[in-house]
Amino acid sequence: MRALLSTYALFAKDVRSEWRTRHALNSLLMFVVTAVIVILFALRSVEPNPELFSGMLWVVIFFTTMSGMSRAFVAEEDRGTTLTLQLVASPGVVFWGKLFLNSGLILVLSGIISVLYKLFFSGFVVKSPDVYMASIVLGSLGFASASTIIAAIIAKTSGRGTLYAVLLFPLLIIPLLTAMNSTTKSLEGAPFNDAIIDFQTLLGYLMVMVAGSSLLFEYVWKD
Amino acid sequence: MSDFKIVLTNVVKEFNRRVVFEDISFSLKIGESIAITGKNGTGKSTLSKIVAGVLSPSKGKVEYFADGKKLDADRVKDAIGFVSPYLNVYDEFSALENLIILSRIRSGKSALAARVEELLKLVNLWSRRDDRVGVYSSGMKQRLKYAFALLHRPRLLILDEPTSNLDSDGVEVVKTIAQEQRKTGILVVATNDKTESAWCRRRLHL
Numbered sequence: 001m002r003a004l005l006s007t008y009a010l011f012a013k014d015v016r017s018e019w020r021t022r023h024a025l026n027s028l029l030m031f032v033v034t035a036v037i038v039i040l041f042a043l044r045s046v047e048p049n050p051e052l053f054s055g056m057l058w059v060v061i062f063f064t065t066m067s068g069m070s071r072a073f074v075a076e077e078d079r080g081t082t083l084t085l086q087l088v089a090s091p092g093v094v095f096w097g098k099l100f101l102n103s104g105l106i107l108v109l110s111g112i113i114s115v116l117y118k119l120f121f122s123g124f125v126v127k128s129p130d131v132y133m134a135s136i137v138l139g140s141l142g143f144a145s146a147s148t149i150i151a152a153i154i155a156k157t158s159g160r161g162t163l164y165a166v167l168l169f170p171l172l173i174i175p176l177l178t179a180m181n182s183t184t185k186s187l188e189g190a191p192f193n194d195a196i197i198d199f200q201t202l203l204g205y206l207m208v209m210v211a212g213s214s215l216l217f218e219y220v221w222k223d
Numbered sequence: 224m225s226d227f228k229i230v231l232t233n234v235v236k237e238f239n240r241r242v243v244f245e246d247i248s249f250s251l252k253i254g255e256s257i258a259i260t261g262k263n264g265t266g267k268s269t270l271s272k273i274v275a276g277v278l279s280p281s282k283g284k285v286e287y288f289a290d291g292k293k294l295d296a297d298r299v300k301d302a303i304g305f306v307s308p309y310l311n312v313y314d315e316f317s318a319l320e321n322l323i324i325l326s327r328i329r330s331g332k333s334a335l336a337a338r339v340e341e342l343l344k345l346v347n348l349w350s351r352r353d354d355r356v357g358v359y360s361s362g363m364k365q366r367l368k369y370a371f372a373l374l375h376r377p378r379l380l381i382l383d384e385p386t387s388n389l390d391s392d393g394v395e396v397v398k399t400i401a402q403e404q405r406k407t408g409i410l411v412v413a414t415n416d417k418t419e420s421a422w423c424r425r426r427l428h429l
Contacts, residue, residue, distance in 0.1 A: 001331070002330065002331040003331075004331075005327070005331030005332065006327070006328050006329070006330070006331045009324065009327035009328045009331065010328050012324075012327075013313075013324045013327075013328065016316075016324075017313060017315055017316070020315045020316075021315050079311055079313070079314065080309065080310070080311035081311050081312070081313060083272075083277060083305075083307065083309050083310045083311075084310050084311060084312060084325065084371075085328070086277040087275065087277060087300060087303065087305055087310070088300060088325050088328045088329040089300075089328050089329070090296065090297045090300070093328070222277070222278070222279055
């Protein structure tokens with residue numbers, strides 16, 4: 001119970017800190033809006049099919065993850081508060097708190113990206129909302145799980161930006177391709193059962209990443 | 224936790240195969256104190272972090288005992304207060320918010336309002352409690368670190384460069400804190416200052 005309350009307190013601290021400074025949120029929102037507008041201009045004379053829409057949607061979510069999710073740990077390192085957190089929280093509390101933060105952030109951004117696609121692209125019609133929702137939620141959580149542990153690993157290194165992208169890219173390939181596949185099915189109007197194998201893959205990925213990360217995190221965090 | 228003890232056994236720390244220090248062994252119980260001294264780069268801050276449990280030794284072990292039983296890692300943080308130049312609180316929050324937030328993360332519940340008030344008055348920050356820490360001077364930040372370190376009444380207080388950035392009033396407050404800790408708990412001071420090292424009964428020169 002105490003660990004749960006501590007995890008919630010850490011998550012609440014990060015949300016409050018982000019709300020007050022808006023360091024990550026503003027830059028990520030700017031990135032999302034400009035990326036969607038660039039795609040809008042690039043495709044103004046083309047009517048994309050569901051596969052292309054799905055690809056473009058996940059490319060924006062993918063690069064949003066690549067550009068902003070490392071902040072969870074990098075910000076603590078830059079402010080010199082890593083030692084403070086090490087003193088007050090166990091590694092498990094820090095891992096889950098940061099995972100919830102990254103998950104929340106990427107889910108909110110995925111929602112905003114979806115709304116922008118709906119507003120800007122008349123051809124972007126979700127025919128199977130349940131499949132679409134499951135794709136976005138499971139894909140985003142898969143991205144958050146991989147980006148959280150990689151962010152923890154690179155936070156204490158130099159050349160973080162490059163290292164983050166290099167380490168994260170191979171880890172995100174599986175959820176990226178799977179989520180793109182199931183999102184395409186949602187735009188084509190496929191029933192939930194047609195995408196069940198994709199969801200099982202995304203769920204399996206999420207479970208493996210979270211289990212592996214929670215075991216590894218203590219060693220990454222302490223030294 | 225009426226009784227508390229820390230035992231270091233043959234502790235070695237290496238960074239990139241460079242040995243910072245080796246075979247450090249000592250034990251401290253309630254009422255005891257030790258000053259860690261040595262030239263720059265001899266590992267005073269590193270040993271402080273190892274004693275605080277935030278850095279692992281390359282070899283050897285650090286154990287904490289309460290009431291004769293070995294404490295697990297999760298319980299150790301309840302017993303340790305640490306002040307260090309490498310430790311910062313959150314600039315975007317006020318002093319009051321920092322203490323409440325950090326106590327919630329540590330124990331899942333807020334520190335008692337009376338304890339927070341007592342400590343902020345002790346370090347002379349009560350009148351500035353609602354100001355964001357980002358606008359504090361380095362001395363005020365150092366004072367706030369003491370309030371943070373003492374919030375949970377630690378049995379083991381570790382002070383690394385205890386009076387850096389402090390004015391004469393601040394130094395007196397720290398001296399009082401150190402004297403009180405020496406009576407009721409364990410005090411570890413990492414310093415090059417002879418006055419500060421004199422606060423402790425034992426000395427370890429690196």
